[in-house]
Amino acid sequence: MIARERAGRNAGWGRAVASLAGARPESFWTSQPGAPDPAPALTGTITADLAVIGGGFAGLWTALLARERDPSADVVLIEAATSGWAASGRNGGFCSASLTHGIGNGLARFPAEMPLLEKLGAQNLAEIGQTIAARGIDCDFSPVGELTVATQPWQLDDLYADTEAARQLGHDAVDLDAAGVRRELDSAAFLGGAWYRDTCAMLDPGRLARGLRRACLEAGVRLYENTRVRAITSDGAALSLATPYGGVRARQAVLATGAYPPLLRRIGLFFVPVYDYVLVTEPLSAAQLASLGWRHRQGAADAGNQFHYFRLTADNRILWGGYDAIYFNGGRVSAAHDQRPETFARLAGHFFRTFPQLEDVSFEYAWGGAIDTCSRFFAFYGTAHAGRVGYACGHTGLGVGASRFAANVVLNLLAGLRTERTGLEMVRSRPVPFPPEPARSAVIQLTRASLAQADRNAGRRNLWLRTLDRLGLGFDS
Ligand SMILES: Cc1cc2nc3c(=O)[nH]c(=O)nc-3n(C[C@H](O)[C@H](O)[C@H](O)COP(=O)(O)OP(=O)(O)OC[C@H]3O[C@@H](n4cnc5c(N)ncnc54)[C@H](O)[C@@H]3O)c2cc1C
Numbered sequence: 356m357i358a359r360e361r362a363g364r365n366a367g368w369g370r371a372v373a374s375l376a377g378a379r380p381e382s383f384w385t386s387q388p389g390a391p392d393p394a395p396a397l398t399g400t401i402t403a404d405l406a407v408i409g410g411g412f413a414g415l416w417t418a419l420l421a422r423e424r425d426p427s428a429d430v431v432l433i434e435a436a437t438s439g440w441a442a443s444g445r446n447g448g449f450c451s452a453s454l455t456h457g458i459g460n461g462l463a464r465f466p467a468e469m470p471l472l473e474k475l476g477a478q479n480l481a482e483i484g485q486t487i488a489a490r491g492i493d494c495d496f497s498p499v500g501e502l503t504v505a506t507q508p509w510q511l512d513d514l515y516a517d518t519e520a521a522r523q524l525g526h527d528a529v530d531l532d533a534a535g536v537r538r539e540l541d542s543a544a545f546l547g548g549a550w551y552r553d554t555c556a557m558l559d560p561g562r563l564a565r566g567l568r569r570a571c572l573e574a575g576v577r578l579y580e581n582t583r584v585r586a587i588t589s590d591g592a593a594l595s596l597a598t599p600y601g602g603v604r605a606r607q608a609v610l611a612t613g614a615y616p617p618l619l620r621r622i623g624l625f626f627v628p629v630y631d632y633v634l635v636t637e638p639l640s641a642a643q644l645a646s647l648g649w650r651h652r653q654g655a656a657d658a659g660n661q662f663h664y665f666r667l668t669a670d671n672r673i674l675w676g677g678y679d680a681i682y683f684n685g686g687r688v689s690a691a692h693d694q695r696p697e698t699f700a701r702l703a704g705h706f707f708r709t710f711p712q713l714e715d716v717s718f719e720y721a722w723g724g725a726i727d728t729c730s731r732f733f734a735f736y737g738t739a740h741a742g743r744v745g746y747a748c749g750h751t752g753l754g755v756g757a758s759r760f761a762a763n764v765v766l767n768l769l770a771g772l773r774t775e776r777t778g779l780e781m782v783r784s785r786p787v788p789f790p791p792e793p794a795r796s797a798v799i800q801l802t803r804a805s806l807a808q809a810d811r812n813a814g815r816r817n818l819w820l821r822t823l824d825r826l827g828l829g830f831d832s
Pocket of ligand 1: 408409410411412413414433434435436437438439440441442443444445446447448449450451582583584585611612613614615616618631632633676723724725726750751752753754755756757758
């Protein structure tokens with residue numbers, strides 16, 4: 356019996372590895388045709404009212420909103436490579452309304468503020484949809500909602516408690532039993548689920564980034580690409596941003612550098628770069644798609660501590676990512692980490708276990724990217740250099756939508772505005788910092804191992820996780 360099981364597992368491993376034979380080591384989203392020519396690098400010294408550093412969603416939204424607020428403001432956007440090449444062009448494309456990395460996490464931390472946070476999050480998602488429509492950004496924005504599925508019996512109670520809380524906050528969240536969830540998306544692994552119908556849109560992040568880049572240029576943002584800002588200094592009268600061939604004298608600046616080494620040392624205490632990995636299949640045939648159901652094309656994720664997320668692309672491929680959330684000791688962000696064969700093989704194995712009806716499907720893309728993870732799982736905010744530099748960081752794998760909200764908060768902070776947004780406890784407070792290395796690596800790896808153990812052990816959390824829970828700390832992607 357044991358020998359047969361092992362043989363079955365080895366056959367599964369063999370199938371998983373074989374399915375990766377043709378996988379291109381790049382993001383499906385950013386490898387599609389139509390990439391714009393890069394903007395010129397900055398040479399010489401220029402001046403600006405506002406310099407935005409980093410051309411991911413956070414920076415693109417910041418620059419665009421700054422020009423929309425004040426069309427006379429001189430805004431420059433400086434990107435180290437090309438806009439949207441990093442996390443913003445590599446993610447799952449789940450554009451969530453949540454500003455708190457999920458309702459459960461928000462309720463655990465800011466219960467009194469949650470009705471307002473959910474209202475602001477819904478407004479932010481609606482405004483993203485409005486901007487996409489108004490600016491003609493063709494990015495398959497579809498407000499189809501999200502399925503959360505239980506793959507272990509212990510996940511069901513929490514899952515239904517979360518939908519009840521969501522309903523109390525006014526959301527359209529539906530409980531599904533095993534048959535109900537399988538009517539939406541068919542896998543024998545799914546024991547029950549929830550469909551959050553109004554809290555998430557699915558989109559093509561590569562095309563959103565290209566569209567926002569174009570919108571920025573049309574709105575008069577001056578864009579420099581292949582230009583890394585090396586340092587920010589202030590002489591009291593203005594900021595100086597040093598770049599390889601010149602620099603920027605700016606009245607104010609926004610740091611939107613995601614998981615990359617921050618230009619303000621204090622930010623580095625509060626986040627760590629965590630690598631997340633994604634596979635994308637070849638396009639499914641009509642029969643393969645029919646074998647899944649998936650008529651409503653929702654985004655989906657399972658409810659494990661180490662969770663998978665999955666969705667359809669416009670051309671009926673499946674994007675399948677998550678599970679391993681890897682912190683490389685020392686916390687370096689490096690192109691060398693973008694490919695991780697052992698994670699790809701594990702993800703492929705899980706895919707075929709979840710959807711055995713797709714055993715003939717191969718993967719055509721495999722990539723990874725760095726996420727700015729903080730101990731409370733959603734962004735923290737601040738200013739530096741006497742209020743001239745604003746930043747938001749720490750979106751922890753849910754920044755596609757929340758980065759636009761953060762852009763508005765940071766612009767309010769720089770303008771010295773006291774608004775509903777800047778008054779939020781969520782904005783005024785900070786996550787618990789990570790300890791310095793080498794303790795940082797030790798603590799994170801212990802937490803990751805404990806989460807994996809809890810997943811194997813019917814969700815039972817060991818003493819370490821229970822201690823972190825009591826302190827309101829965690830590790831997620
Ligand atoms: C694999 C993966 C899956 C994800 N899935 C989802 C999802 O489904 N839903 C979701 O909401 N979120 C998801 N995320 C997170 C999400 O992609 C980000 O939170 C979001 O795109 C915001 O990114 P950003 O602009 O903060 O960072 P980035 O997109 O990483 O942009 C930062 C930019 O700053 C530039 N930069 C860095 N340093 C400098 C410097 N010194 N000078 C100039 N430029 C600099 C970089 O080149 C980069 O382009 C995922 C992330 C990954 C990696």
